[in-house]
Amino acid sequence: MSETTIHDIAKKLNISASTVSRALNDNPIISKSTSKRIKKTALEMGYRPNSLAANFRTKRTNTIGIIVPLINRHFFSSVISGIEDLAYTQGFAVTISQSNDSFEKENKIAHTLFANRVDGLILSIGMETIKYDHLKLFAERKIPIVFFDRIAETIEAHKIVVDDFGGSLRATEHLIEQGAKRIAHIGGPLNLKIYQNRLAGYFKALERAGLEICDSLVIHNSLTRKDGTIAAQKLFQNENKPDAIFCANDTTALSTIIYLKNIGLKVPDDVLIVGFSNEPFSEVVTPSISTIKHPGFSMGRKAAELIIHQINEKVTRAVFETITMPTELIIRDSSKRIKIEK
Amino acid sequence: MSETTIHDIAKKLNISASTVSRALNDNPIISKSTSKRIKKTALEMGYRPNSLAANFRTKRTNTIGIIVPLINRHFFSSVISGIEDLAYTQGFAVTISQSNDSFEKENKIAHTLFANRVDGLILSIGMETIKYDHLKLFAERKIPIVFFDRIAETIEAHKIVVDDFGGSLRATEHLIEQGAKRIAHIGGPLNLKIYQNRLAGYFKALERAGLEICDSLVIHNSLTRKDGTIAAQKLFQNENKPDAIFCANDTTALSTIIYLKNIGLKVPDDVLIVGFSNEPFSEVVTPSISTIKHPGFSMGRKAAELIIHQINEKVTRAVFETITMPTELIIRDSSKRIKIEK
DNA sequence: AACACAAATGCAATCGATTGCAAAGTAAAA
């Protein structure tokens, strides 16, 4: 009727539950012969370990909690995939929740994960998040946290970010190499560090090349399809039109390209475009979009590696590091001046 | 030092732990005044509920296990997102693993999820899976299972599938309406039901229209980018070339389009194309790809709804149903005969 | 004041596995 427990096995073999427990956990202190007998009986009796009981007793769940703004987004699902991939090999399960960029939900999720005693937390914070009490909860109880992409700067923890600055620098320099003189930038909300960095890389490249920084060429918005269209509209209503645009994501790069096509301008002939993140569509649209590659999957693996190390080593006094994942410029059609190519 | 428990609260207030437990769970049997005192003290003492203990005692984890072949894939991450979305509102957490289409991994994951006593399991089985012992485990212990997309036909459980047949029928009919006479089909591995159904819908449409079914126009492969190119190559080496292709996914639709472009044929002018699944890129490539929409997110929500209902109602003897999610033809440029349009 | 009955609280067992320490068993050395 009810589930077989180690006590049932013990009773059947006339031994103690402790021995059964040890045998099933391959504790070498148990003689091989009894161990074998126990395992055989366990199998016969259809024994299924109850991790709940074990976790409760040992205060360890072998579970990593993950919070992302939205699961169904290429970058995040790549990271999650990477985390799960490594975690699995190390015997950890992952519990995933999405905050939908709502602080309230993020907060509740954090408490639930804590109540479930996850061994560690990997997260990318939501756009609304400016208070971190829900995360301090973990820090206080020495439960390791690893941030990725959207990090909380004031919390002491390992952080994994993308080299936004370097990527943007490279992207902008590439545009300059292709002959662009008036490069615009469509950027994201500046309360997020990543967009600050992308802006900074853009500025740096201009500065290095001795190009003037022009306020009217820089627009910030939420980087949706629509935002991109509106931004492009604004840029090309100027009398002094740009000859290239560095977009802070591929989505706006795409809608910009579509807009330009509609007003009769050609990419890359008339305007050069570079995006950011290497979305799956970027390779296959026409023209294909030059972009900066985000190593989502390996970020996930790295995050898992860091957190598991902390969990296993119980490194509490560790020096926390901020790991910057390399970015890579992928040159595609949207930024290739044909003349220069040949 | 150590965590505050309900006993600590009880001791401090000189009452019993049972009362504390009941108060914190809003049991109405506890008077409002004590309840208020208890909650206040709990807050002051920084009490954090230990779900491990509660779950252990109640044998209920409020957790749903999910197994998908690959998290980082648009369709699956949409479904996961939908599951999480609804589950969250019902107080359930989700634990997600990817099988990578490996039977061994799927098997191990199932056992781990069982050991962790998830309340229910939602999964899409891997390509290698032909034995279901690891799932019978759940069935035997009355733990509800819901399959989606790739279902195990011999296990009794709710199943949620996409209307592959109807979608394919509609897609093919659409091509016929647009004037196609020789319609090819690039399909997936026939050991998966979904591809059988897509093939069947294609046949049905031809039959209804009185068009001849021609073996040389039907190709089956694994539906990768490369497979699509190879298939297209084969189709257009025939003397009797197709004037339209219905592809079983958008990926092959895309690579077919690219191949045709390379050999100087125009889509849709020379060849009409329809894909399946509505990948994010399909809308934005040139020409945009007509396709059949997969309602991933709502499938996820539906799956969550079904499983939570079973969990809460303890419906063991329920009649299991197979729910077919509606598909929708999205007509884009790749299948629009301009002349017919105007 | 006595009683009945309802409301509020407490007692104590329980869930299943783990683990420090004690005890028993075994083999080798003296």
Add this chain to the structure above:
DNA sequence: TTTTACTTTGCAATCGATTGCATTTGTGTT
């Protein structure tokens, strides 16, 4: 045969919350 030193095994407490049942407290009625 006794002693010593391992090897194996068992005892019993423990983790924190829940819950059926018993008990106490409180309220109202006659």
